[in-house]
Amino acid sequence: MSSVSLSNWKAVEAEVLSRIHSRQWEPGQLIPNESDLAEEFGCARATVNRALRAIAENGLLDRKRKAGTRVATNPVRRATLNIPVIREEIEAGNHSYAYAVFSSKIEEPPLNIHATMRLNGDEPMLHHQSVHLSDGKPYVASDRWINLDAVPDILNADFKSISANEWLVANAPFTNGDIAFSATSGDASIAERLGAKSGEALFAIDRTTWNNDIAITSVKLVFHSGYQMRTVL
Amino acid sequence: MSSVSLSNWKAVEAEVLSRIHSRQWEPGQLIPNESDLAEEFGCARATVNRALRAIAENGLLDRKRKAGTRVATNPVRRATLNIPVIREEIEAGNHSYAYAVFSSKIEEPPLNIHATMRLNGDEPMLHHQSVHLSDGKPYVASDRWINLDAVPDILNADFKSISANEWLVANAPFTNGDIAFSATSGDASIAERLGAKSGEALFAIDRTTWNNDIAITSVKLVFHSGYQMRTVL
């Protein structure tokens, strides 16, 4: 086997992955403990620990104190999605970016927004609707609610030069958020804004963010027809 | 400030996050280097390193050797999606799981499958179509192509007791894969299998996996109407 010393964690990671993939270590099987592996690989236990931890974070190993480390049986795969600012996503593809506001006014939010944002009910809410354009063509429609108690300054923002999303990213940090991906036919007005046929299947992202339990914003993004969000495993 | 010593990396992580969120360290700003922070927090540099690394992995800090660490300006948020085995997803919700195969035969794949899987063209391919049911109701339709050169044994699998996906998870490890999320109206036959109205917007996942450049399988999963895939930020 590998009697050469694997003395960096990337090499150890690769060797362990190879043993998993080659089924030398089968799903469910207990693998040797860190000390033994360190001895076999000719490195420190901390190095093995770093490698195994990285693999476990990816879901391919299950680790438990005292019980040891075993190969995951039904590896719940973890895919990491990058959620960029729309402008950067468009410009990264060498397209020109533009942004149009349809409506921006203080309104009472509907019940579902009230519930997802966990509002008290007395917050003044800004309802902001816009479209991001790529090369002049509609790319994604945004329907956003903003808690003005949390970010009152947004009323002074100039949405001709910056999108609500980018203003918030720059000015309203959040500690946690929910995000959901789904398919929608969209209502007629959103379809129209996107230049999509009414009833066409569109990819949607719903995202709500909080700063220490204070709701900041909730947005529904409906993408143009044919949009795919991709990543690697 | 905090003259009490933060001598574990979780505490350091929390303190750094708090400084970012409170804008004590603003977006784009260079933060003190690891040694200085270690001194301030009264811990080892390795501990600070561990904390900053964890934050950077989440996209909130940008780190570069010699240049130092700065608060990310447009934090590309990273969301981690758990991609479970369908059966477990259904059973986790306390629903009963069932699985029905519609068709399973060796066929010539269409061009798009040929391209996404990067096939040579001479591989024998198994075309496997099925539906997963939750409490007897269609949950997700699966349209799968399997490279029999890579996993010939699958012809002996008994798909009455185990789904193709679970068989593959257990018997055909992969080293890398692509995954894409989208919305589709589905074709009429898929809609029918799902008990969905034709033309209804459905959430879809396309996933292709390889084992060291050998294509294993490519699958299109079309979920029932209203399905959402969710996670936290």
Add this chain to the structure above:
DNA sequence: ACAATTATTATGTGCATACATATAAAGATT
């Protein structure tokens, strides 16, 4: 037989030190 207690063990983490490596910045050379 069962419950409560204690011991054991594998992972989790912290620390001091050393060296590796990328790269920005300064300096030398053309």
Add this chain to the structure above:
DNA sequence: AATCTTTATATGTATGCACATAATAATTGT
């Protein structure tokens, strides 16, 4: 002024050691 070379520096990582912690296994007591 432009390019190449050197230097300085912040992060990246390996190591040996120590101790913390969770959870299983063994033991004890009823």
